Amino acid sequence: MTTDSDEVENLLRARLENPFLVLAVAPAADIADIERQGQRLLAELAAGLDGARRYATRFGARARTPELVRAAIAELRDPARRLAHEWWARGLEPTS
Amino acid sequence: MRSAIHVGIDLGTSNSAIAVFDGEAVSVVANASGETLTPSVVRIDGRGGRTVGRRAQRALGGDPANTRGEWKRLMGTADRLPFEAAGAALLPEELSAAVIGSLLADVRDAAGFMPRAAVISTPALFELPQNHATTRAGRLAGLEEVVLIQEPIASAIAAGWRADPDGTWLVFDLGGGTLDVSLLETADGRLRVLDHAGDNFLGGKDMDGALVDWAAAALVRRGAGDLLGDRASARGRRALARLRAACEQAKIELSRAVRAPIVVSDPAGDGGGEHELEITRDELDVLTAPFIDRSLAAVRVLLAKNQRTPDDVARVVLVGGPTLMPGLRARVDEMFGGRIAAGVDPMTIVARGAALYAGSVGLDATPAARAPAPAAGLAVRIEHPSVTADLEPFVVGRCLPGTSQASGQALPDRVRIERDDGGWTGADAKLSSEGSFVVQVRLDRSRRNGFRVRAFDRGGAEVKMASGTFAIVHGVSIGDPPLARAIGVARADDSTQVYFAKGTPLPARRTLAHHTIRPIAAGSDDDALAVPIVQGESVRAHRNRLIGMLHLRGVARDLPAGSRIEVTLELDRSGQLATRADVPGTGQTFQDVAFVLVPTASVETSERELSSTNRRAADVQRRTFLLGVPAAVQAIAEVSALLAEADRALPAARAGDLDAGQKLRRLLMDVNTALDDAEALLEWPDLDDEARRCKLTYTPMVAQWGTPAEQQLYEQELEAAGRARRRNDAAELELHLDAMRALGRAAYCRDPHSMTDAIEWAAAHVTEAMDVAAATRLLDRARALQGHGSPVEPAGGGLQALRAIVTEIWDLFPSSPELQAKSFDSGIR
Numbered sequence: 026m027t028t029d030s031d032e033v034e035n036l037l038r039a040r041l042e043n044p045f046l047v048l049a050v051a052p053a054a055d056i057a058d059i060e061r062q063g064q065r066l067l068a069e070l071a072a073g074l075d076g077a078r079r080y081a082t083r084f085g086a087r088a089r090t091p092e093l094v095r096a097a098i099a100e101l102r103d104p105a106r107r108l109a110h111e112w113w114a115r116g117l118e119p120t121s
Numbered sequence: 122m123r124s125a126i127h128v129g130i131d132l133g134t135s136n137s138a139i140a141v142f143d144g145e146a147v148s149v150v151a152n153a154s155g156e157t158l159t160p161s162v163v164r165i166d167g168r169g170g171r172t173v174g175r176r177a178q179r180a181l182g183g184d185p186a187n188t189r190g191e192w193k194r195l196m197g198t199a200d201r202l203p204f205e206a207a208g209a210a211l212l213p214e215e216l217s218a219a220v221i222g223s224l225l226a227d228v229r230d231a232a233g234f235m236p237r238a239a240v241i242s243t244p245a246l247f248e249l250p251q252n253h254a255t256t257r258a259g260r261l262a263g264l265e266e267v268v269l270i271q272e273p274i275a276s277a278i279a280a281g282w283r284a285d286p287d288g289t290w291l292v293f294d295l296g297g298g299t300l301d302v303s304l305l306e307t308a309d310g311r312l313r314v315l316d317h318a319g320d321n322f323l324g325g326k327d328m329d330g331a332l333v334d335w336a337a338a339a340l341v342r343r344g345a346g347d348l349l350g351d352r353a354s355a356r357g358r359r360a361l362a363r364l365r366a367a368c369e370q371a372k373i374e375l376s377r378a379v380r381a382p383i384v385v386s387d388p389a390g391d392g393g394g395e396h397e398l399e400i401t402r403d404e405l406d407v408l409t410a411p412f413i414d415r416s417l418a419a420v421r422v423l424l425a426k427n428q429r430t431p432d433d434v435a436r437v438v439l440v441g442g443p444t445l446m447p448g449l450r451a452r453v454d455e456m457f458g459g460r461i462a463a464g465v466d467p468m469t470i471v472a473r474g475a476a477l478y479a480g481s482v483g484l485d486a487t488p489a490a491r492a493p494a495p496a497a498g499l500a501v502r503i504e505h506p507s508v509t510a511d512l513e514p515f516v517v518g519r520c521l522p523g524t525s526q527a528s529g530q531a532l533p534d535r536v537r538i539e540r541d542d543g544g545w546t547g548a549d550a551k552l553s554s555e556g557s558f559v560v561q562v563r564l565d566r567s568r569r570n571g572f573r574v575r576a577f578d579r580g581g582a583e584v585k586m587a588s589g590t591f592a593i594v595h596g597v598s599i600g601d602p603p604l605a606r607a608i609g610v611a612r613a614d615d616s617t618q619v620y621f622a623k624g625t626p627l628p629a630r631r632t633l634a635h636h637t638i639r640p641i642a643a644g645s646d647d648d649a650l651a652v653p654i655v656q657g658e659s660v661r662a663h664r665n666r667l668i669g670m671l672h673l674r675g676v677a678r679d680l681p682a683g684s685r686i687e688v689t690l691e692l693d694r695s696g697q698l699a700t701r702a703d704v705p706g707t708g709q710t711f712q713d714v715a716f717v718l719v720p721t722a723s724v725e726t727s728e729r730e731l732s733s734t735n736r737r738a739a740d741v742q743r744r745t746f747l748l749g750v751p752a753a754v755q756a757i758a759e760v761s762a763l764l765a766e767a768d769r770a771l772p773a774a775r776a777g778d779l780d781a782g783q784k785l786r787r788l789l790m791d792v793n794t795a796l797d798d799a800e801a802l803l804e805w806p807d808l809d810d811e812a813r814r815c816k817l818t819y820t821p822m823v824a825q826w827g828t829p830a831e832q833q834l835y836e837q838e839l840e841a842a843g844r845a846r847r848r849n850d851a852a853e854l855e856l857h858l859d860a861m862r863a864l865g866r867a868a869y870c871r872d873p874h875s876m877t878d879a880i881e882w883a884a885a886h887v888t889e890a891m892d893v894a895a896a897t898r899l900l901d902r903a904r905a906l907q908g909h910g911s912p913v914e915p916a917g918g919g920l921q922a923l924r925a926i927v928t929e930i931w932d933l934f935p936s937s938p939e940l941q942a943k944s945f946d947s948g949i950r
Contacts, residue, residue: 033863033867037834040834068506084830090630092629092631095601099625103313116837
């Protein structure tokens with residue numbers, strides 16, 4: 026017997042940490058643009074700019090941290106992992 | 122602008138080196154004897170005086186009881202190495218600290234300051250306890266800040282520094298004690314580690330061992346005494362140490378000559394004079410062939426795992442002393458069609474790469490006292506990459522709050538950035554309401570680019586700035602170091618909650634929710650709930666390695682079973698782990714993580730385990746061949762060879778060789794992991810059936826009762842599970858099935874009938890609850906609520922209350938005690 030709400034919550038957290046959502050870039054973006062956007066977000070977070078602290082998803086805004094941004098860049102550098110994230114990103118992007 | 126100095130240290134099994142990088146060039150610092158390599162050897166005399174490096178190494182043959190070398194494989198263990206005359210016994214990390222201290226002193230003598238921070242390299246296959254020990258060694262040596270880097274990444278950075286062609290590379294790093302082979306890729310100036318493999322117990326030391334055995338046998342034939350048979354006595358150990366030093370010298374000479382003498386004085390320790398043997402390069406090649414075969418086998422496995430052949434590798438970088446052996450170079454050369462990188466010094470490349478990495482992460486070794494006092498004027502915080510492959514990176518700045526008012530200045534209206542060489546000036550950028558600006562600067566290729574920020578008020582007058590200069594080096598952009606093995610938390614049902622998957626870039630931080638499986642009594646230090654932290658790829662917790670334990674004890678008030686806790690794991694850039702658990706119910710935070718040392722199993726325990734592992738291997742091999750599952754056959758392909766290696770390590774472990782004991786333990790772990798993998802593959806038909814059952818059971822539940830988010834996730838998990846089934850990927854399928862079960866059960870809980878089912882189940886099993894009285898009380902309350910309406914629709918909107926009670930009841934039922942014991946007695950789910 027388990028407390029399923031934890032697992033669902035943890036699962037939702039993991040899925041909504043999709044690198045394309047975290048970096049706010051389209052799944053078609055090329056790696057140079059992804060790296061540049063990631064580096065920009067890291068610099069903005071380090072400088073404490075408010076606009077960088079949250080990102081939008083279909084199920085509401087989430088907190089953006091330097092760790093998430095770094096992880097997102099690294100995930101998208103790997104072509105196989107990027108393909109998986111492109112697949113998981115479907116249906117999670119903000120509607121507007 | 123004050124120039125930062127970056128320091129990198131290669132802490133090797135046999136030799137160590139230190140290098141500095143000033144933003145333009147990297148150089149290896151020579152020691153007091155003028156050598157760039159410092160032997161990793163420490164001697165302590167009877168008065169406690171310490172000698173490190175070449176002088177200590179000279180004493181290895183004559184005074185082995187007071188001189189130690191080659192302890193790197195023991196890092197992270199609690200094995201203390203004795204120094205008889207001083208009556209002292211030091212941990213491996215304390216010996217490493219002595220070597221680091223000596224290297225830092227060399228920089229002090231050359232640069233005029235003692236470095237306060239450095240990057241230290243470690244083998245890629247080092248586990249968390251070994252990395253912790255390396256960091257502790259740096260701190261003991263006086264470093265305020267220590268960042269670790271994996272040796273193959275350091276080598277690749279040094280070899281690929283400043284514009285190299287794109288492609289796949291292989292770094293073949295054979296050190297004194299360890300082998301690391303890494304596959305890397307550079308594309309558009311960005312360096313990425315694809316994968317690595319290796320052997321923590323294969324190195325030049327093993328080749329020296331084969332040479333020593335050969336020479337000892339030759340001495341026996343000459344009637345000069347049996348050195349190996351007499352290794353238990355102090356006299357025998359001294360003679361063996363002299364022979365080892367002579368053999369190592371001969372091996373080095375054979376890198377240049379085709380034959381070399383091995384001169385041993387008084388091998389029997391009876392004043393019997395000097396004996397001279399001779400060995401040819403061909404004979405050495407025969408002796409070392411098994412080790413070279415093993416190292417090349419690791420290369421083949423790595424390439425195959427990444428769907429590559431030797432022809433796909435554009436360049437091979439050789440690192441480490443043993444790669445200077447002509448026999449080894451010829452074999453690697455043959456395998457890769459001569460594509461060995463030229464102009465690379467295999468002995469110092471790691472230290473150089475570590476220094477370059479220190480530059481790329483902005484780790485300044487200069488003591489604070491050297492920093493100039495801040496100037497008057499507007500202070501601006503500027504964020505930018507230290508090293509990048511991007512020719513037009515973003516720079517973000519922010520005027521620091523309060524500084525402008527303090528100096529009587531208004532915030533400037535706009536800023537302009539200029540490159541020092543006058544080759545580029547950016548357009549003026551308006552400050553935001555936060556006092557910030559974002560500007561894309563332009564870099565000159567392959568060099569250090571200095572910039573200056575100038576600020577202007579509304580009238581166009583320049584605003585005086587306290588700071589505003591920065592530099593960006595254009596070069597190979599290095600990705601954050603990837604985590605070598607997954608890290609997670611063991612749950613009481615023996616499942617692993619993965620926090621960081623293998624390959625996660627560091628630093629990383631993650632918080633996930635859990636619930637306690639039993640009550641914790643207030644104020645009691647004896648009543649501790651365990652949160653085990655494990656490292657490994659298996660979804661079954663017990664198949665991973667326990668690396669740390671967080672205990673929740675001394676809670677402010679009684680914590681019932683099912684209390685929510687939020688566990689945070691944080692890894693810094695070096696892979697150092699910090700853990701905390703927050704208990705929202707009490708507002709308390711627990712952080713006292715006990716880190717687990719590399720276990721030191723007794724030889725008797727290892728012998729017993731070897732015998733049981735042999736039996737298990739025979740059983741798995743029999744079933745594998747009976748069922749004919751190709752993937753399982755592949756999974757156990759190495760098992761027989763590993764067990765034979767374990768058999769060979771046993772006699773030395775019995776004779777008290779700590780290194781052999783560790784090797785035996787590691788081999789047994791590797792064999793059992795391979796057997797676990799094979800067993801998981803043999804269970805594939807059951808897992809496939811389970812996947813079908815999950816789909817039939819949970820799909821209607823989620824469709825009817827799931828939230829939109831749950832439905833979306835379930836659909837994707839179902840599709841991913843289907844793909845994993847088609848690929849026969851058991852590990853991947855288990856992950857998606859776990860997710861489907863969680864989503865299905867969460868949805869099912871919203872079905873009013875589920876309440877009735879759950880209450881009936883709990884009533885039938887109430888005696889198994891951890892708190893029977895509490896469970897009975899909750900059941901009574903649930904039934905009372907049900908009694909006020911229909912069984913599935915309690916009156917007065919009581920469904921929500923009923924659901925809350927059922928959740929409380931569920932939390933009172935334990936996981937299986939067997940599973941909990943397997944999962945390191947985890948107290949959470």
